[in-house]
Amino acid sequence: MAKATKKPTRREPGRSKAGKAGKRGGSASRAGTEVPDGPGGYDGDDRPSVVLAVDVVLFAVRDDELVVLLVERGREPHAGRWALPGAVVEPEETMRSATRRAVTGRTGIVEPFTRLEQLAVFDAPERDPRTRVVSATFLAVCARAVPPPGGALASGRWWPVGVVGTDDGPDLAFDHAGILTAAVGELRGRLERTDLATALVEVPFTLGDLRRAYEAAWDADLEPANFRRKVLSTPGFVEPTGANRAVGTGRPAELYDRGGDAVLRPPMLRPG
Amino acid sequence: MAKATKKPTRREPGRSKAGKAGKRGGSASRAGTEVPDGPGGYDGDDRPSVVLAVDVVLFAVRDDELVVLLVERGREPHAGRWALPGAVVEPEETMRSATRRAVTGRTGIVEPFTRLEQLAVFDAPERDPRTRVVSATFLAVCARAVPPPGGALASGRWWPVGVVGTDDGPDLAFDHAGILTAAVGELRGRLERTDLATALVEVPFTLGDLRRAYEAAWDADLEPANFRRKVLSTPGFVEPTGANRAVGTGRPAELYDRGGDAVLRPPMLRPG
DNA sequence: TGAATAGTGTCTTTCAGACAATATGGA
DNA sequence: TCCATATTGTCTGAAAGACACTATTCA
Numbered sequence: 024m025a026k027a028t029k030k031p032t033r034r035e036p037g038r039s040k041a042g043k044a045g046k047r048g049g050s051a052s053r054a055g056t057e058v059p060d061g062p063g064g065y066d067g068d069d070r071p072s073v074v075l076a077v078d079v080v081l082f083a084v085r086d087d088e089l090v091v092l093l094v095e096r097g098r099e100p101h102a103g104r105w106a107l108p109g110a111v112v113e114p115e116e117t118m119r120s121a122t123r124r125a126v127t128g129r130t131g132i133v134e135p136f137t138r139l140e141q142l143a144v145f146d147a148p149e150r151d152p153r154t155r156v157v158s159a160t161f162l163a164v165c166a167r168a169v170p171p172p173g174g175a176l177a178s179g180r181w182w183p184v185g186v187v188g189t190d191d192g193p194d195l196a197f198d199h200a201g202i203l204t205a206a207v208g209e210l211r212g213r214l215e216r217t218d219l220a221t222a223l224v225e226v227p228f229t230l231g232d233l234r235r236a237y238e239a240a241w242d243a244d245l246e247p248a249n250f251r252r253k254v255l256s257t258p259g260f261v262e263p264t265g266a267n268r269a270v271g272t273g274r275p276a277e278l279y280d281r282g283g284d285a286v287l288r289p290p291m292l293r294p295g
Numbered sequence: 296m297a298k299a300t301k302k303p304t305r306r307e308p309g310r311s312k313a314g315k316a317g318k319r320g321g322s323a324s325r326a327g328t329e330v331p332d333g334p335g336g337y338d339g340d341d342r343p344s345v346v347l348a349v350d351v352v353l354f355a356v357r358d359d360e361l362v363v364l365l366v367e368r369g370r371e372p373h374a375g376r377w378a379l380p381g382a383v384v385e386p387e388e389t390m391r392s393a394t395r396r397a398v399t400g401r402t403g404i405v406e407p408f409t410r411l412e413q414l415a416v417f418d419a420p421e422r423d424p425r426t427r428v429v430s431a432t433f434l435a436v437c438a439r440a441v442p443p444p445g446g447a448l449a450s451g452r453w454w455p456v457g458v459v460g461t462d463d464g465p466d467l468a469f470d471h472a473g474i475l476t477a478a479v480g481e482l483r484g485r486l487e488r489t490d491l492a493t494a495l496v497e498v499p500f501t502l503g504d505l506r507r508a509y510e511a512a513w514d515a516d517l518e519p520a521n522f523r524r525k526v527l528s529t530p531g532f533v534e535p536t537g538a539n540r541a542v543g544t545g546r547p548a549e550l551y552d553r554g555g556d557a558v559l560r561p562p563m564l565r566p567g
Numbered sequence: 568t569g570a571a572t573a574g575t576g577t578c579t580t581t582c583a584g585a586c587a588a589t590a591t592g593g594a
Numbered sequence: 595t596c597c598a599t600a601t602t603g604t605c606t607g608a609a610a611g612a613c614a615c616t617a618t619t620c621a
Contacts, residue, residue, distance in 0.1 A: 071343030273572025545599025
């Protein structure tokens with residue numbers, strides 16, 4: 024907070040003119056060392072540069088297993104293989120809108136996810152054999168793997184994450200195996216340090232429900248007593264409802280709602 | 296690993312035909328509930344959908360202060376304001392290539408950063424008043440704030456992060472204030488759990504150098520003894536060289552190189 | 568009553584925070 | 595010698611891991 028000068032007003036003489044020269048001269052006019060300005064260096068040419076798509080990695084827990092929603096491809100390339108739900112981002116819409124369309128259009132699920140977070144952008148030039156497609160990927164989580172993506176629109180299916188890459192698992196299209204691997208890693212990491220897990224369970228939930236969601240996603244066992252201590256000592260993680268729920272045998276468990284937007288500091292460490 | 300069925304081969308009868316109908320009929324043919332397939336749902340129309348740009352948030356430490364590289368805009372909109380270095384992603388290049396061009400083209404720095412990581416995508420429709428520009432942002436780090444982005448191409452400047460948003464700081468163009476805020480938060484978080492800090496110092500470095508980088512980025516004081524213990528107990532964080540360096544007064548310090556790709560588990564917690 | 572699950576208490580271990588003590592150079 | 599920085603050692607407190615114990619329900 025010391026050596027900042029007061030609002031410089033230098034205007035790089037002679038450069039704004041050079042920047043305009045050659046505009047709308049085609050793709051070559053934008054490349055090279057001349058860096059255009061604007062958000063992301065946009066220089067006023069309104070011709071789009073690439074196809075931007077979104078791919079959604081939608082996770083859920085079903086039967087104490089982490090599952091991911093995939094759709095079977097009906098067309099080449101990679102016909103018969105399984106892909107992440109995706110959609111092209113139209114010029115007028117947001118990426119978020121495109122993600123909703125990608126999932127709902129395939130499965131008919133009205134409320135497709137309880138949480139949606141950015142993951143990473145995949146831009147390898149040859150990832151689609153037809154043309155350049157850059158994919159912004161999203162990590163999504165929903166509390167119910169049912170209703171399964173069935174009905175008339177059914178081309179989607181929940182796959183256990185554990186079988187992907189094995190003989191019992193789906194063949195993934197394009198670079199989606201890499202995207203899924205990255206997504207699983209990010210999911211596991213964000214469970215360590217955020218309250219993302221509350222989006223994996225239906226409200227109201229018990230601490231046992233929440234713990235089993237962690238165990239499914241991490242493929243590890245957690246000590247119920249220590250888990251409880253960590254969750255309840257984190258402000259804003261869960262909100263007690265005061266009610267109880269008895270399910271089958273055993274002592275009825277206290278019920279909780281999702282808290283605010285909690286950050287776990289220090290994080291809940293994954294065993295191993 | 297249990298209930299996976301063996302390689303289903305269902306082919307969604309009747310849908311591949313519907314999917315082809317109306318193709319190349321313009322933007323409307325891609326929107327709606329019909330979800331195209333391919334990476335990101337690309338449907339074979341080779342017309343780009345948006346302008347994709349990259350913006351680079353390049354950090355360094357100078358005089359024990361965290362600084363960020365900004366460039367002054369010479370043209371409307373936002374002429375005279377400061378912006379992150381950015382560039383449009385051309386159809387044939389990767390985002391990484393575009394980031395290098397964005398920084399080098401403005402400053403002439405040959406090796407502009409020692410590390411480049413994805414940050415987030417900003418896609419608010421009105422973020423650029425001229426047209427739809429979607430920006431993939433990158434968190435970059437370099438070990439030397441010098442050579443300053445000077446010389447004939449100078450339109451860039453290192454600004455202390457602490458003065459941004461104050462009367463002594465720059466006016467930021469577009470939504471770059473929000474991007475910078477997100478970048479600072481991510482930088483601070485990644486310093487907690489990765490070895491990113493080693494990219495902020497020149498090799499070889501002392502543990503004092505590394506600690507001062509943390510202190511600048513976190514705007515906090517760290518206990519040298521505890522810092523040393525944490526760094527040296529993390530496999531792959533730093534690599535001893537065996538050499539020493541005497542600088543000014545005080546006992547000469549041991550010199551280290553950057554280690555592999557370390558993960559801090561549990562993380563080094565930021566004070567406060 | 569016994570099985571099953573929820574919740575409490577407590578001992579131990581690990582690790583970070585604080586800080587004293589020692590090491591080693593330059594002024 | 596004095597000062598500044600690096601490095602080592604040690605004490606303490608917070609929090610996680612392990613696990614025994616109690617609580618409450620249903621079969």
